[in-house]
Amino acid sequence: MSHWDNNPVLKVEHLTMRFGGLTAVGDLSFNVGRGDITALIGPNGAGKTTVFNCITGFYKPTEGRLVMHRSGGEKHLLERLPDFKISANAKVARTFQNIRLFGGMTILENLMVAQHNPLMVASNWTIGGVLGLGGFKRKEAEAVERAKYWLELTGLIDRADKAAADLSYGDQRRLEIARAMCTGPELLCLDEPAAGLNPKESLELNTLLSTIRREHDTSILLIEHDMSVVMEISDHVVVLDYGVKISDGTPDFVKNDPHVIAAYLGVDDDEVDDVEEEVGL
């Protein structure tokens, strides 16, 4: 039995999402292992982002369960939580395919907003903050320190007071990851983090993700097209096609799975056997 089945951080069970008559995701089950980097791959329109939107609460699944296992042992049924509680309580953070930063706010402010909930508590839901009670000042300083840590890690520290909209595309992608990490997540969902990056930036991203996994108690689930990224850094790959899981396993296993090859090369189902022969199975 694999690690992700023994010690999952997220269990996706029979997830189905229908839009009217269209089934975007059909009866999908897979596990995300704790501490793993799990990649969700598949051709365009395979339903990857839909799965993400279900996990992070932007869609309510038609059927199925999404169980988040927190490290403390508590379980959260994500499909029952409103979207903001998925981040606040279940500790699932995400980034977006088309970057969603607070463009008119500075980079530092972006990271401060991400620490909204603990800071709200520290400011006694604003009352203590307005009156200038001491506890808040200390907590705020801690929050700034945490933000600085992530800014150093992403190499954005020199531009901390610049507007987020001023950053280059690659920097914006990294800032979005830093912002998600500032919520202190146990599961980080990245929607195509390498899209539009040049090779150098792509490499930096790999390093960043490895650091996150190594030094933080955060598991990563990512959607990616860039196979070099997927194969290099992920421990576990789930392949979707037309909303159905066609393969699930280690990168090596998936790389050689004829279903995957067929899906990526666009072969009809009845030709799968031929392809299998070709790849020597």
Place this chain on the structure above:
Amino acid sequence: MEYFLQQLINGVTLGSIYGLIAIGYTMVYGIIGMINFAHGDIFMIGSFTALILIVLLGVTAAMPVAMLVMALVLVLVLAMAFTAVWGWAVERVAYRPLRGSFRLAPLITAIGASIALQNFVQISQGARNKPLQPLISGNFKLTDGGPDGSALIVQLSYVQITIIVVTLLLMAGFTLLINRTSLGRAQRACEQDRKMAALLGVNVDRTISLTFVMGAALAAVAGVMFLLYYGVIDFYIGFLAGVKAFTAAVLGGIGSLPGAMLGGLLIGLIETFWSGYFSVEYKDVAAFSILAIVLIFMPEGLLGKPEVEKV
């Protein structure tokens, strides 16, 4: 029953006028996504233009029927033309320079334009009410008051028939215009994606201008109908009619032409029935409350396209 029927007729008439104004709001909102607050005042200008034309041409109820009809058609056409120039000018001066700018700026210029138009008319035409002798009199009696003559006589006046018929004709005409002509196609293209439409050779500025011109012309029709129906206008009629018509447009689903008409009818009916059965004072509260309730449960309005939230 007779009372109900009478209210129904009155409600449909009022609703037609709201609907005509609402189309202007909905078309403009559809194409550039802004609330054209000055539209109610364009309606008011249409009404005044018609009144001036009627006095200028010496149209009176004493004219032979054929003459009267021709004269009124002339008044209608001229009022549409002159009001359209106003609509065009407001767009050119107050909105076009702000195209592509941020969303609240045109809203503020719209409010400014509305204030300016109202006060311009107040200065140029005076603040007094302008009463007009009824031009179209007479009615059909739909019921005869029962065997003992005690029941209410339900009347459908010729003015009401005129309003409803003209509205229906114009609605049909405009629906054809939007659905069948290249102008309509250009409009719909601009609604979807203005930049792409421009790249494909659609003259975006002209299309938007024409939308305002069409909206203003319809508002002028509503203005003429308002004048004929109520027989009295002043410089302030634009505000409330405008707010009601915008409410109608939102209720029906903003951006949708049939929606605007449906919303107009509903607002007209709600107002009339509320005044007829409950209290005249709170008719505006009724209309606005219905709007709030509908929006809370159907945020895109009755016939609007649901706004898809892309993540």
Place this chain on the structure above:
Amino acid sequence: MSAQKPDYMRELLVDSGGGALIALLMGVMMLGMQVDVTSGLGAELILRFRWDYLAYAVGAVFFGRLAMNLLVWRKLKVLDGVSLPKPKVKGEALERNLKPVFLVVAVLLPFALMFWLGARGSRQYIDLAILVTTYVMLGWGLNIVVGLAGLLDLGYVAFYAVGAYSYALLAHYFGFSFWICLPLAGILAAFWGIILGFPVLRLRGDYLAIVTLAFGEIIRVVLLNWYEFTGGPDGISGIPRPSFFGLEFTRGEDGFAAFFGLDYSSIHRIIFLYYLILILALTTNFVTMRLRRLPIGRAWEALREDEIACRSLGINTTNTKLTAFALGAMFGGFAGSFFATRQGFISPESFTFMESAVILAIVVLGGLGSQIGVVIAAVVMIGGFELFRELEEYRMLVFGLLMVVIMVWKPRGLISSRAPSIALSGRAQGISADMVQEGHG
């Protein structure tokens, strides 16, 4: 060069002539003819022709356009299609320097006026200052909702009305004093803000705008028609004046003047009212500036920038919007009860949609989210408006036109930079408004 000149001149004339033609078509009915009602029996309608007015208007448009083409637009035309270099953000430095100046002027104003004009002469100006400051406060209150949280509220005047009527009714029925009613009025307005806000804050953009407009009108119509309770169109009169820590502004023995050993003058109350609204307004400003640096304020601004991202970061957007709405309403309520006590009389007529529009205009013209911008806009719009009182209805026309002109000239408002709420380095630069979102709600 010389060959192009006639072409250019012709283009100019055609352009100006086109403008004049449009003006002619617009004016021929609405300006050239005036429909009037004969006095006496039978109320006939007559037409008066005023071709001279029309000629002036058309001439003004022709020469105005010609002049603009020659002097202003021509320079821009050369660069058509080329994006102009972005001007440096100056607002911030301006803001830093203006703030203390404004504060000093505001604090010293009554004494300076008294010194120059005497009690009698300065009264009207202090009254005007009170009015302007009331609008500044309303603008600051609305700025929380529109400027920070990005929620378009077209019915803000409703909360102003709730505050005013709360005080008037509490004083009328229970005899409460101003100082008890002031907080109550704020709380009641905030309460109404939550009641009204809760169902509608899910709505986005212009839907929110129209529903808030509708609520504003509903409250006004109810005030107008609930005759037994609110006095309907007659309003409520005899609203008690505020006291200075229990000292009434009266001529008697225990009045304010006698207590301080001054000669009684009605100007004392006016000056007191001025400082009262100044303190209220400055409190609004202080709280807002403070909140901007707290998580709640940052959440408001984040909400304006991107609501979906906010939700993905665990921010409860409904509550965040509600607090903005309630807080804005509360300050509106404070301003309302001040209005009631200052006027001594209120009626629904003071709370029309036009008031909401004017307050919103002050916020947007000043520059969304900019506190000092609100002050400038209020001084220009309200102060200018009141100074030209003799012009009667013309000033309203100019007011409307000015709104259009300022917005076309500076779509982002007069002060268009956003100061960061927190910074690592000592002196962080302002953010150009071009990057700041305006919100969708």
